Amino acid sequence: HLRLxxxxxxxxxxxxxxxxxxxxxFFWDKGAVLPAKATEAYSLAAGTVLTGTRTLGYFDAPKDKPGVSTVVVWLEPADEIFFNPVTLGHGHGSERGAATMTHSGVAVEWLDVEGPILAAWPPPGRQLLYGGLPLVEWKPESNTPRPRRPTDPHAPLQTVAPADPRVDAERLLRAFMARACRRPMADDEVRPFLALFEAKLAEPTTFEEAIRTAYKGVLTSPQFLFLSHTPGQPDLYALASRLSYFLWSTMPDEELTRLAADGSLGKPEVLRAQTERLLNHPKARNFVDNFTGQWLKLRDINATQPDRQLYPEEAWEADVAAYTVDSMAEETRLFFDNMLRKDLGVSHVIDSPSSFLNEPLAKLYGIEGVQGAAMREVALPPAAGRGGIISQASALKVSANGTTTSPVLRGVWVATRLLGREISPPPPGTGGIEPDVRGATTIREQLALHSTDASCASCHVKMDPPGFALESFDVVGARRDKYRVLKDGGLNRDGPPVDASGQTADGTPFQDLAGLKAILLKDPDALARNLTAKLLTYATGRAPAGADRIEVDEIVARVRGAGYGVRSIIHEVVQSEMMRGRP
Structure with a gap:
């Protein structure tokens, strides 16, 4: 890693x-540096060895001449920068040293770090905390408490100089609390935190230390930590918060707050315009990341790793696999973001003519002509057997256990995440199915025996069919015709043949995933109803129930004429009774 x-x-x-x-x-040939045979990729990460790191991005190292890659990121004081050539793998060394080594490499010419980047000075945070109060240099003879030493040990000691500490503190606290708690504050709500300030100031300590103590109290209060709303009672401040946290994952900005204050946000046309504004803002990427993380379980993408006995390929080495796995999740996020921006219909969840790929994903999918770390929209050839979230590697990985695939797990994932079907938990005492990595029996044979129990069959007939159709993909989302098995102490890629056929709960047969997709696409209302319910749950914090389901059906009916577009559904969700809080 590289220290700054x-x-x-x-x-x-x-x-x-x-x-x-x-x-x-470059290419290293026993001491000679030769032109590279291919463009390699590297990652940058920030953090520490003890607390963990977070990936900042993946970049190409060109093979013909040096290339400069730039990323703007948030860094903490303890952060170090980690560099990893993610396409090289390991095991290139030898006991005799570099003179005998032949392998590809990545050379770093320089790393430049610029910051902290401030949009204005003084920064907005200082204005929020201390308003327009002046800063003065502290001197020992001033007979005032000594302020904290700044980060820069050579900088002069400065302190805030209020004209009237209590009056200024109350003014600052009201403004800070209105921003932090997302609404105007009553006198009795401000009073306890003003008392915190006065008690701290009396110790004695500096004004800034005392007011920061009050601010800390605000930031640990229920008013800040929780979104409050009384069901059935319209509250435009609550609506502004709900809308902002829905589409930005953060508190309302000044414009939303102003519209709540003057009552304009209650007008449907104003609310629709604000929804468009928030969706068009870069912060809407927070919604894409967080919603797909919950809805599709993308947050679990690293919960399992491929069994190295069954998947010994270099692509799944610990330091290399992250490149492909992170690309899997990013494909799905970019795919949903594209649906949102272009108002594409929910049918794209099941099938689509394109997706977003980079080189490692294209290799996994068997698609040629895609090079480099950058994700870009790529037309999917029919022979690839892809299209839609249902067959993306992220969905296939989060619904597998790293060793084997299970039609049950994948079927439940498809049924509950994409189709909106409720699957009851198994009866008490029901035994699970252990994977047979020796290949003596297939998962289909095990399930056939398991489903002879009538109490099991009633659920398996609903959840297994989608899982059977996805058996043509392994635990990392690659296409397969045969299972991998362990035999005679080694890996056998020529195991039992995969059977991806089945029939739906109503008896409609299909031969493979393409056949299942054709069946599911005949009922776009079900797909739209599921996405609407998922969005309402995410936006309001509760799943639609009772009379709410009538409103869900009404939303589906209204977007039917717009092709069930995702953006259209979001607009209807924002205008809904559940969202607006009307009785």
Whole structure:
């Protein structure tokens, strides 16, 4: 990894930083540096060895000349920067050293770190915390408490100089609480935190230390931590918060707050315009990431890793696999973002003519002509057997256990996540199915025996069919015709043949995933109803129940003429009774 400085902390202060790296690929031939045979990729990550790291991005190291990649990220004071050539793998060394080694490599020319990047000075945070109060240099003879030493040990000691500490503190607290708690605050709500300020100031301590104590109290209060709303009672401040946290995953901005204050947000046309504004803002990517993370369980993408006995390929080495796995999740996020931006219909969840791929994903899917780390929209050839979220590698990985696939697990995932069907938990005492990695029996044979029990068959007939259709994909989402098995102490890729046929609960047969897709696409109302319910649950914090389901059906009916577009559904969700809180 690369340290940013020789100081005790690598980042001087928390904030936004611009990282630029100049790198290129080469080929090492027993001491000679030769032109690279291919463009390699590398990742940048930030964090520490003890607390863990977070990936900042994946970049190409060109093979013909050095290339500069830039990313703007938030860094914390303890962060170090980690560089990993993710396409190289390991095991290139030898006991005799570099003179005998022949392999590809990535060379780093330089790393430039610029920051913290501030949009204005003083920064908005200082204005929020201290308003327009002046800063003065502290001197020992001032007979006032000594302020904290700033991050820069050579900077002069400065302190906030209020004209009237209590009056200024109350003014600042009201403004801070209105912003933090997302609504105007009553006198009795401000009073306890003003008392915190006065008690701290009396110790004695500086004004800024005392007011920060009050701010800390606000940030640990229920008013800040929880979104409050009384069902059946319209509250435009609550609506502004609900809309902002729905589409931005953060508190309302000044415009939303102003429209709540003057009552305009209650008008359907204003609410629709604000919904468009929020969806068109870069912060809407927070919605895409968080909603798909919950709805499709993308947050579990790293919960399992491929069994190295069954999947010994270099692509699944620990330091290399993250590149492909992170790309899997990003494909799905970009795919849903594209549906949102273009108002594409919910049928794209089941089938689509294109997706978003980079080189490792294209290799996994058997699609040629895609090179580099950048994700881009790619037309899917029919022979690839892809299309829709249902056959994306992320969905196939989160619904497998890393060793074997299960039509039950995948069937439940499809039924509950994509189709909106409720699957009851198994009866008490029902035994599970252990995977047979030796290939003596297939999962279909095991399930056939398991489903002879009538109490089991009633559920399996609903959840197994989608899982059977997805048996043509392994635990990492690659196409297969035969199962991998362990035999005679080694890996046998020529195991029992895969059977992806089945029939739906109503007896309609299908031969493979394409056949199942054709059946599911005949009922777009069901797909729209499921997505509407998932969006309402995400937006309001509760699943539709009782009379809410009538409203869900009404939303589906209204978007039918618009092709069941995702953006259209979101607009209807925002205008719904559940969202607006009307009785």
């Amino acid at each position: 400085s020789d100081d005790t902390k690598d980042v001087p202060t928390a904030g936004l930083y611009r990282l630029s790296v100049s790198a290129y690929s």
